[in-house]
Amino acid sequence: xxxxxxxxxxxxxxxxxxPAGSPPxxxxxxxxxxxxxxxxxxxxxxxxxxxxxxRYLYQLLDLDQMAPDxxxxxxxxxxxIVGFSGVNVTYPYKRKALECLDxxxxxxxxxxxxxxxxxxxxxxxxxxxxxxxxxxxxREGLPEVPRENVLLLGAGGAGGAVAQALLDAGVAHLHLxxxxxxxxxxxxxxxxxxNSATVQVVTAPAETVRKVDGLVNASPVGMAKLPGSPLPxxxxxxxxxxxxxxxxxxxxxxxxxxxxxxxxxxxxxxxALHQAAQAFQLFSGCTPxxxxxxxxxxxxxxxxxxx
Numbered sequence: 001x002x003x004x005x006x007x008x009x010x011x012x013x014x015x016x017x018x019p020a021g022s023p024p025x026x027x028x029x030x031x032x033x034x035x036x037x038x039x040x041x042x043x044x045x046x047x048x049x050x051x052x053x054x055r056y057l058y059q060l061l062d063l064d065q066m067a068p069d070x071x072x073x074x075x076x077x078x079x080x081i082v083g084f085s086g087v088n089v090t091y092p093y094k095r096k097a098l099e100c101l102d103x104x105x106x107x108x109x110x111x112x113x114x115x116x117x118x119x120x121x122x123x124x125x126x127x128x129x130x131x132x133x134x135x136x137x138x139r140e141g142l143p144e145v146p147r148e149n150v151l152l153l154g155a156g157g158a159g160g161a162v163a164q165a166l167l168d169a170g171v172a173h174l175h176l177x178x179x180x181x182x183x184x185x186x187x188x189x190x191x192x193x194x195n196s197a198t199v200q201v202v203t204a205p206a207e208t209v210r211k212v213d214g215l216v217n218a219s220p221v222g223m224a225k226l227p228g229s230p231l232p233x234x235x236x237x238x239x240x241x242x243x244x245x246x247x248x249x250x251x252x253x254x255x256x257x258x259x260x261x262x263x264x265x266x267x268x269x270x271x272a273l274h275q276a277a278q279a280f281q282l283f284s285g286c287t288p289x290x291x292x293x294x295x296x297x298x299x300x301x302x303x304x305x306x307x
Contacts, residue, residue, distance in 0.1 A: 026055040027057070028059070029045065029059070030058060030088070032061045032088070035223065037060065038224055039248065040297050040300055044276050044293045052288070054284060063075065064225075072089075073100055086117055086118040086119050087117050088117075097157075098114055100124065107127070114128055115127075115157065116279045116282055118282050128161055129278035133273070137270025147166070147172070151202070151208055151209060151212045152175065152177070153178070154220075163191055167191065173200075175202050185201055205231070205235075209235045210235075210237075217243070217245065217246065217252070217254055240261075241263060247272045273293055273294055276293060
């Protein structure tokens, strides 16, 4: 069902409408989510578009900044009406997005979540670039860590993508922990159907942490919007490797505690970069330069210079 466009949304989005007859090298895209004002994705996309000679505008569609009764479907429909080429989707809508599409790529169906929607020819096509983004980041950042037993924190939309990437990277026993036990059980069932590795839902977190080689935070805990650590920090040991997909802030409390202990760590920047590069190609049809996008990402952390 397509919902009518909210008048406030229509007023806000009309200002973003591309002019009639825009050339094919003009792209208006965005990110739908909550609490996303610190996202670095717009800068990466826009800088890469400029480098490739495109007219490329990336907008934050933050429902925390909009009328309280607006829904994900309202905002997606508004983006469609005003001529967006596509949108990325982040917390908390990656699973919800599956309900709003005409076509879904196989990897997104398998994962059970969408983070990229291409709007073209009157169709909404959903993809999941989180899977490839994390897989590439893990290969580059933690290439030789032990992976017999791994704990995954978070069974939401991003958690499904990370879980499959970990299993494809050779994890033999994957342990899932999420405050929503039903979500964890559903993800475990989906993963067991497609993989031969052992996947189980954690019932004794402290005991599980003691036996795993490493852990990945794929929950939103640690974001600027949801500060804190998804695990008690005293549970960590120097032998653990620790990855976090949160990247704003870049050093989450979990990673900070792990680094103090001397653990090998992987920040969320790599996943953010690689998933953004894949989404850029889906939106524009142009091949981006990940190294150049990385430079844009890194400029956020460069020290300010006196003018």
